[in-house]
Amino acid sequence: MKRTPEAVTEIIKTHLEANGHKIANDSENWCIKKSSLGGLGVFATKNIQPGDFIFKDYPVIIGPRSKINKDVCVVCFKDEPILCSRNCHLPVCSKECENSKIHLQECELIRKWSQKKCESGYNNLIKYITPIRTLFLSENEEKIVKSLQGHKGSQHGFEVDALSYKYGMVFSKEEEHFMKLACRVMDSNAFEVIIDDKDNQSGVRGLYPLSALSNHDCSPNTFYTFDKDHWMILRASKPIQTGEEICNTYVKRLWGTLNRKLMLEKSKHFSCTCKRCRDPTEFGSYVSAMRCSFCKVGFILPINPLDINSSWICDVCASKTNCQKVGKILSLLGNTLASFGNDDVEIMMRFLNGKLLDFVHVNHYIVLELKCKVIFILGNRKNYELQNISDSLLELKHQYCRDFLNLTEKLRLGYFTYRAQIISELVSTLKEESRRKNNTKTEEMDKEINMLLNDLYLVSQNEFCSDK
Numbered sequence: 124m125k126r127t128p129e130a131v132t133e134i135i136k137t138h139l140e141a142n143g144h145k146i147a148n149d150s151e152n153w154c155i156k157k158s159s160l161g162g163l164g165v166f167a168t169k170n171i172q173p174g175d176f177i178f179k180d181y182p183v184i185i186g187p188r189s190k191i192n193k194d195v196c197v198v199c200f201k202d203e204p205i206l207c208s209r210n211c212h213l214p215v216c217s218k219e220c221e222n223s224k225i226h227l228q229e230c231e232l233i234r235k236w237s238q239k240k241c242e243s244g245y246n247n248l249i250k251y252i253t254p255i256r257t258l259f260l261s262e263n264e265e266k267i268v269k270s271l272q273g274h275k276g277s278q279h280g281f282e283v284d285a286l287s288y289k290y291g292m293v294f295s296k297e298e299e300h301f302m303k304l305a306c307r308v309m310d311s312n313a314f315e316v317i318i319d320d321k322d323n324q325s326g327v328r329g330l331y332p333l334s335a336l337s338n339h340d341c342s343p344n345t346f347y348t349f350d351k352d353h354w355m356i357l358r359a360s361k362p363i364q365t366g367e368e369i370c371n372t373y374v375k376r377l378w379g380t381l382n383r384k385l386m387l388e389k390s391k392h393f394s395c396t397c398k399r400c401r402d403p404t405e406f407g408s409y410v411s412a413m414r415c416s417f418c419k420v421g422f423i424l425p426i427n428p429l430d431i432n433s434s435w436i437c438d439v440c441a442s443k444t445n446c447q448k449v450g451k452i453l454s455l456l457g458n459t460l461a462s463f464g465n466d467d468v469e470i471m472m473r474f475l476n477g478k479l480l481d482f483v484h485v486n487h488y489i490v491l492e493l494k495c496k497v498i499f500i501l502g503n504r505k506n507y508e509l510q511n512i513s514d515s516l517l518e519l520k521h522q523y524c525r526d527f528l529n530l531t532e533k534l535r536l537g538y539f540t541y542r543a544q545i546i547s548e549l550v551s552t553l554k555e556e557s558r559r560k561n562n563t564k565t566e567e568m569d570k571e572i573n574m575l576l577n578d579l580y581l582v583s584q585n586e587f588c589s590d591k
């Protein structure tokens with residue numbers, strides 16, 4: 124098949140309709156076209172407002188990633204499964220999942236292979252099941268896999284080799300070739316699927332074909348959620364004009380440019396040159412700015428933010444700092460953050476207001492990450508129940524929520540799911556503040572709560588949220 128926008132559109136629409144999504148022509152908001160960013164991309168065919176639905180997408184392949192670190196049902200991906208009663212060594216959670224079409228096919232194939240005794244046992248087979256699933260795709264689904272970009276490099280597709288040398292499975296040359304191709308395509312395009320609201324790291328990946336064609340921007344104009352049947356729902360995070368490219372983000376929105384660039388180069392093998400990446404101050408937000416170690420007054424930012432090896436320059440004394448030194452400080456601070464336990468609120472706050480600001484700007488993304496950690500602990504963890512925390516901790520939570528909203532506005536991020544979670548924390552903080560004042564709500568406060576709840580509804584709408 125020739126990789127034209129028309130041909131790719133056709134196979135994706137066939138796939139979505141085959142899975143029960145009626146795409147009425149008049150309600151389509153998107154089309155596939157050549158993109159100036161590279162290859163194909165998805166574009167708006169009408170003006171779209173923030174929060175508006177853009178499209179629904181269904182996975183061509185879905186399954187655990189090789190790094191999954193828990194046992195889940197291989198069909199619905201819920202926790203606490205038991206082993207399949209037919210002895211295929213895979214975990215399932217119910218008769219319904221055990222007898223589902225997706226599992227029956229792989230179950231039969233694995234049982235054929237596993238008649239031979241495998242010395243290392245079949246304990247971790249769940250980590251390698253996804254490539255096996257690609258052997259059961261329909262003709263149209265195979266066409267989709269072949270039409271998507273895949274990473275090059277021998278590290279992609281190691282799961283297929285593992286199936287042979289760990290479990291002694293034998294594949295034909297064509298099967299092996301297609302499974303490896305599918306792994307490369309998954310590595311380039313797959314999304315982490317959110318299975319339930321409590322866990323942002325499901326360890327499950329899905330190849331969503333329409334979303335796979337969405338290019339990346341560090342201030343994207345969309346965000347996505349998942350419904351209980353693993354459909355992905357894409358909505359606008361800000362106004363999108365007819366003809367504008369519909370972009371997603373492949374990395375966390377809050378990260379600074381150096382972090383985002385390193386991650387994109389490592390995992391997606393390209394260098395982003397979007398507006399935010401080109402601006403050293405990231406729209407005046409200073410989320411990457413570090414304290415100058417020479418004058419200790421000014422802040423350093425990369426001279427050329429598009430080059431990860433660029434030197435950084437101080438806005439007061441003009442001293443230059445090399446990027447390795449910046450990298451070392453960032454990784455040290457990252458490790459310190461990771462070392463805090465959920466009960467270390469006092470230590471976190473001391474670090475936030477003291478040592479941390481010797482190294483970074485008050486708007487730095489590491490400061491924001493730590494503030495978010497505190498926001499979620501206060502009011503949600505044992506010993507920090509909302510009704511029981513002190514007035515000053517409640518005030519702090521309130522302030523950190525506001526800091527988050529102000530900074531993400533500066534970054535031009537619009538609506539996204541993590542922001543919705545912070546808004547939800549702000550709403551409960553406002554309600555608790557009012558309760559402490561004998562429920563004396565001002566008209567202004569009522570208005571604000573309603574506005575925030577409206578924001579929240581636009582984003583979550585009863586679906587499961589991703590956290591990028």
Ligand SMILES: C[S@@+](CC[C@H](N)C(=O)[O-])C[C@H]1O[C@@H](n2cnc3c(N)ncnc32)[C@H](O)[C@@H]1O
Nearest residue numbers: 160161162163272312335336337338339391393
């Ligand atoms: C998920 S695919 C997106 C669709 C892709 N354009 C295609 O034709 O299949 C990801 C790949 O698209 C390219 N890409 C996405 N966003 C980009 C951007 N902002 N700048 C440059 N290349 C980008 C990179 O090659 C990346 O590895």
